[in-house]
Amino acid sequence: MDRMQPGTHGGGIDVRYAPIVSLLDGSLFGYTAMPYDARTNMPLTPAGFFTRSEEEGALYDNDRLFRELAIRNAAGEAGAVKLFIPVSARIVFDPRLHPGGTLNRLEAAGLRPEQVVLSFTDEMFEPAGTLHAAVRHYRTQGFRIELGGMAVDRASMERMASLKPDYVRIGKEWLPRGPKDAVGESLLAAVSALARKEKFVLIAGGVEREEQIRVLIAGGIGYGEGSWIGTGTERPPAVEERVASRIRQEMRRRFRGSAGSLAELAEPAITFPGHTPVMEIARSFEIHREVSGFVIVEDGKPVGMLMKDKLHRMLSRQFGLPLYGSRPVSKIMDAQPLIADISTPVDQLSQTAMAREPDKLYDAIIVTRGGEVAGIVSISALLDWVTNIRMSDAQWANPLTGLPGNEPIRRELHRRLDEGRPFSVFYADLDYFKWYNDQYGFHRGDDVIRFTSEVLQSVVRKYNPDDSFVGHIGGDDFIAVIDYGNPVRMGEEILAEFDRGIVSFLEPSQGPVRDRNGDPVEQARLSLSLALLSCQDPSGWTPERLSEYSARLKKSAKGKRGSALEWETLGGFSAAAANRG
Structure with missing residues (x-):
């Protein structure tokens, strides 16, 4: 067997990026970094890449090199979206692994830990406790965790529930095989219900056909990746307009005629530019005690959100104030807030809001008109409206x-x-x-x-x-x-x-x-x-x-x-x- 040589183009290990798209509004959610064999010009599955590297005695070296390439090549191009990096759980016990190495690479590339999702494959033959140890190791450093390769069986789902990942990626075996596959639709609905109960976000891999979009959206799946959405490229790609348009069209169709206007729910928004010091933001929250979040803007357009409770938690940590007080708010804001045009149906927005990551479920929503900030909507106001309209419809049933x-x-x-x-x-x-x-x-x-x-x-x-x-x-x-x-x-x-x-x-x-x-x-x-x-x-x-x-x-x-x-x-x-x- 030829040994994989560490290196870039033409030498051995390389990286490609596949887009992950939001099935709620067609926007770019993140990228998956995929290992690539530069000698054969062929993609590699993460499991195959790590298994081959271990057989060659180069697991630690290849894993480290792949991470470095994935981070370096995405620097300055990934923006505020998520970067999913496959990693091997088996290196957690390697004596050369020291906490902070990946964090240092991220800081040099201008990325934050919460932007990076480390992806583990749910492999049946991992040594006992290896996955749990790896998840603990990286989660304490602030990384988010994805579990991929979840099989359609009880043992795999129990392992997922015990690991409590932030994201779970399901393969095409979970997706309906055709428009009238009742069993497939029931299977998708079951894993979607489990995701809501266990509080993780589902990503559908293997989206190969346009017609799968409708059933995924109907099944409550928030994000998707696959050949129809976009194939791997050398640099992080944008979402193709045909993909974004098709998803938006399906959401409009699904919520066509829904009652309610965001103009009725939106409250005035208080905005700050991204260079505003964190301490100034903290003082403004003390002045505006009734406000739960501020919108961060650039040229009148929203680029982030900062919620009061999250800022207080950050500053209350040991050394929190000295670390963050003088930094610009752009360094700690949520750079992927939920933004909705004022014409969005309230029913559609409520589904989108409830499909967010668990730690964002109660964050306010930014409302725009013509791309500029028009206000914010609190989750409590949104849920009150939905409850009232459901009660009204029930009275007429x-x-x-x-x-x-x-x-x-x-x-x-x-x-x-x-x-x-x-x-x-x-x-x-x-x-x-x-x-x-x-x-x-x-x-x-x-x-x-x-x-x-x-x-x-x-x-x-x-x-x-x-x-x-x-x-x-x-x-x-x-x-x-x-x-x-x-x-x-x-x-x-x-x-x-x-x-x-x-x-x-x-x-x-x-x-x-x-x-x-x-x-x-x-x-x-x-x-x-x-x-x-x-x-x-x-x-x-x-x-x-x-x-x-x-x-x-x-x-x-x-x-x-x-x-x-x-x-x-x-x-x-x-x-x-x-x-x-």
Whole structure:
């Protein structure tokens, strides 16, 4: 076996950088430094690199050289983002390892310990206690820790829980294999729930396809890395615009129409330039006791945040004041604060805020307008708003079906109309339901209402899972709002599913079917009438006008025997449309 020679380009060990992107807003979160064989011009896996180095008797030397290269080549280019460096846990017992060596290299490169994440692989055959010893060694120096290579098994997850890393990187074996992989989605949801409980941040490795973005965001995964996001380069790369745009597009789609404006929650922000001495900041916190954090700016644009509680903890340490008091605040601020444009939906911002690292969960959020500071939002104000809106929606939910009621329905229709994009809306009404209630009692009638809601929801989810809405207007009236797509086919399947299932609610001895006036109706039974409005051009329409127009279609559907669908494609509303009938 050829021995790897320490060196750079053409000599042996080299380094490449792969971007880690935020799946919350498309911004750059950090870089992973990856070992690279300069002789073969091929990337190396960290586990393979360290195993090979150990077999050659060069583990300590190669590990040290790789760290030096990773730090030196990123100096001045990594900015305020995180730098993830794979390290070997096995060198922790090497007598040549002295605390502070990596810290000195970071200081020379202008980086801070909290910017660097040391990444360990969850290797099954590590000697007992090696990983724990390595984590303790580096954590006491202020480094953050990542555990990678977590297998889909109990032992691996138990080891992760005991190590309590700051970050956990999951491979593609944790990701759904396709758009209809229910087991994969459940697995992703399970590890996401575990991350929230154990308070670590998940990074999805192996993001190879654009379509994986949607399921990762839906699964609550905050960050991603992989060939679709960006491959390894000699210098830390920027996030490609196609990647950032796709992520922002998916977040807008996911929270399209969410209620609430940051303008309602934002409070005035107190700002300081980055060169302000820390002691001046501390005195300002004493003057402004009600303020939890200050925004650090450069040319009016936010570059950092300093929270009062974190400053006090820093200064209260032994030698804290002499060490930091005269330094500029830029040296101790959080250089990766959460920044949101004032147009960001509050629901979206709350999810983004709750996906942050545990030690940042309660930090204030900087609000911008046109890139400049417009205010800050406290987490308490954000959570209060979310709680209140959830309670409000719960008050409007139908107690029988749990579906949204009239106020959420009105909001959804206004949202669709305001967007100006084509959409379709179903109005559903049960036929002869009053007779059924009188014949069998309201308990059986309630069962029919629930069955109807389940049919609507299942078919709508099948055809339009991402951006659809099903509401319960009241009684035996329902509404479904969907993207334009193929609504007629969807309506036909709703009727087919309803007719297949409704027979189980009927008995041969049911007697004659009667209409609302009590008159017998021959050859009729409990059925469903659907009115479908396909709005190609929503301009000029209102929820009230749509409801009035659907009433004509429903009347036509009810005039037919059995379950029926009537539909019409709408252009922009006009006086001519208003007079049609």
